Amino acid sequence: MDSLYVNKAVAAVLTAGIAFFVTGLLGDELIRVEVPKKPAIVIASAEPAKAEGGAKKEGPDPIEPLLASADPEAGKAYTKTICVACHNFQEGGANGVGPDLYGVLGRKIASKPGFDYSSALKAKQGVWTYDELNEWLYKPAAFAPGTRMSFAGLPNDKTRANVIAYLRSLSHNPEPLPKPTDVPKQAAAAAPAGGEPAKPSFDAMLVSADPAAGKAYTKTICVACHTFDKGGKAGVGPNLWGVVGAPHGHMAGFDYSSALKSKQGPWTYDELNQWLTSPAKYAPGTRMSFAGIPSEKTRANVVAYLRTLSDNPEPLPKVEGATPAKAEAPVAAGGGAAAKGGDTPPPMTDKGGPASGTPEPASK
Numbered sequence: 001m002d003s004l005y006v007n008k009a010v011a012a013v014l015t016a017g018i019a020f021f022v023t024g025l026l027g028d029e030l031i032r033v034e035v036p037k038k039p040a041i042v043i044a045s046a047e048p049a050k051a052e053g054g055a056k057k058e059g060p061d062p063i064e065p066l067l068a069s070a071d072p073e074a075g076k077a078y079t080k081t082i083c084v085a086c087h088n089f090q091e092g093g094a095n096g097v098g099p100d101l102y103g104v105l106g107r108k109i110a111s112k113p114g115f116d117y118s119s120a121l122k123a124k125q126g127v128w129t130y131d132e133l134n135e136w137l138y139k140p141a142a143f144a145p146g147t148r149m150s151f152a153g154l155p156n157d158k159t160r161a162n163v164i165a166y167l168r169s170l171s172h173n174p175e176p177l178p179k180p181t182d183v184p185k186q187a188a189a190a191a192p193a194g195g196e197p198a199k200p201s202f203d204a205m206l207v208s209a210d211p212a213a214g215k216a217y218t219k220t221i222c223v224a225c226h227t228f229d230k231g232g233k234a235g236v237g238p239n240l241w242g243v244v245g246a247p248h249g250h251m252a253g254f255d256y257s258s259a260l261k262s263k264q265g266p267w268t269y270d271e272l273n274q275w276l277t278s279p280a281k282y283a284p285g286t287r288m289s290f291a292g293i294p295s296e297k298t299r300a301n302v303v304a305y306l307r308t309l310s311d312n313p314e315p316l317p318k319v320e321g322a323t324p325a326k327a328e329a330p331v332a333a334g335g336g337a338a339a340k341g342g343d344t345p346p347p348m349t350d351k352g353g354p355a356s357g358t359p360e361p362a363s364k
């Protein structure tokens, strides 16, 4: 109790520099006030990367432009965190909850012998092309309503491209990659080879983030190791009540790695963002065996949820000129970062590391 209080006090002082107190808004009303107009389910399709702004189309962008630079190894690493719960990937591998996926690219849809497909998937004609895998993995339930694959989808374009590139490699004679000339210009522009399109800052995303969606996400992944309730016990990882603004290694009695213990100061939003992007990069040697959350939007939701785990939640970052409603506009991109010294989180990268997850399995 005492140390929690002290932590909060320390955090309050430190946070005062980067944000205004809006104490009037804090408390139970908070969620109601800040939950954006969209329902939690939008999380699967609400990647903010479309810098063009304006109209958001249904479904994923074309995958072809991304495939050329996709990283099958990162895709493989990702499948190991999520898909292996239900799928094998070896030649001749057994069907599990889902069918074996060796050679799935170019294979007739719903055709693995011995697997009992839903009629939703069986009703689909033709073979799995890049485009079809793209739509399927973006949101299985939208591609084949009624499917039995209980997996919410992979909203991150880059991760999806990596996974498809990996699926492509599962063959003696992989399909050719799509020709760059097939690539629609517009799509290529939206996905520059060298980097991510302009994005709103993390602060801006946090302001419009959805704590309820963040909570739902933590229930699919983080609860394997963490409790979130006040006074909750440690599991594989520490209890996370009050972690926002608390010092690194905040749970008394938990045996933290020296990697994490050596970090100074309180957990700021920005640091939580970096940590959840890639724990191993943020604190090399950490014991948190979790590859990270590649989707910045999901990270913002999770951090927004962590923030609510307090009797007196930290103020949200002040984003210049941004109201929750327009915080997603690319215009806000510069302002938020400036408010805390310009350190933007590392860009999402699926290269060079266990790319892992935007694991959003819809259910268990």
Ligand code: HEC
Pocket (backbone or CB within 6 Å): 079, 082, 083, 084, 085, 086, 087, 097, 098, 099, 101, 104, 108, 109, 110, 111, 112, 116, 117, 118, 119, 120, 121, 137, 144, 146, 147, 148, 149, 150, 151, 154, 163, 361, 364
């Ligand atoms: C919770 C279990 C589960 C998870 C997690 C899961 N799948 Fe599936 N998958 C299934 C099931 C079940 C089916 C069959 C769906 C149907 O019949 O409607 C399926 C079907 C598929 C198919 C179509 C195969 C065919 O033979 O037509 C592909 C491709 C696929 N999954 C890829 C993936 C990838 C890639 C991932 C990880 C990003 C993944 N799945 C995660 C259960 C799962």
Ligand code: HEC
Pocket (backbone or CB within 6 Å): 218, 221, 222, 223, 224, 225, 226, 236, 237, 238, 240, 243, 247, 248, 249, 250, 251, 255, 256, 257, 258, 259, 260, 261, 276, 283, 285, 286, 287, 288, 289, 290, 293, 302
């Ligand atoms: C496989 C188990 C595991 C999973 C999954 C996991 N964590 Fe952790 N977490 C840990 C461990 C272990 C530590 C302590 C790390 C250390 O000491 O280096 C930790 C530490 C943390 C900390 C720092 C706590 C502190 O007191 O400084 C935060 C914040 C955190 N985890 C958040 C999350 C969130 C959010 C998720 C889900 C997206 C998650 N973790 C998933 C095991 C896990």
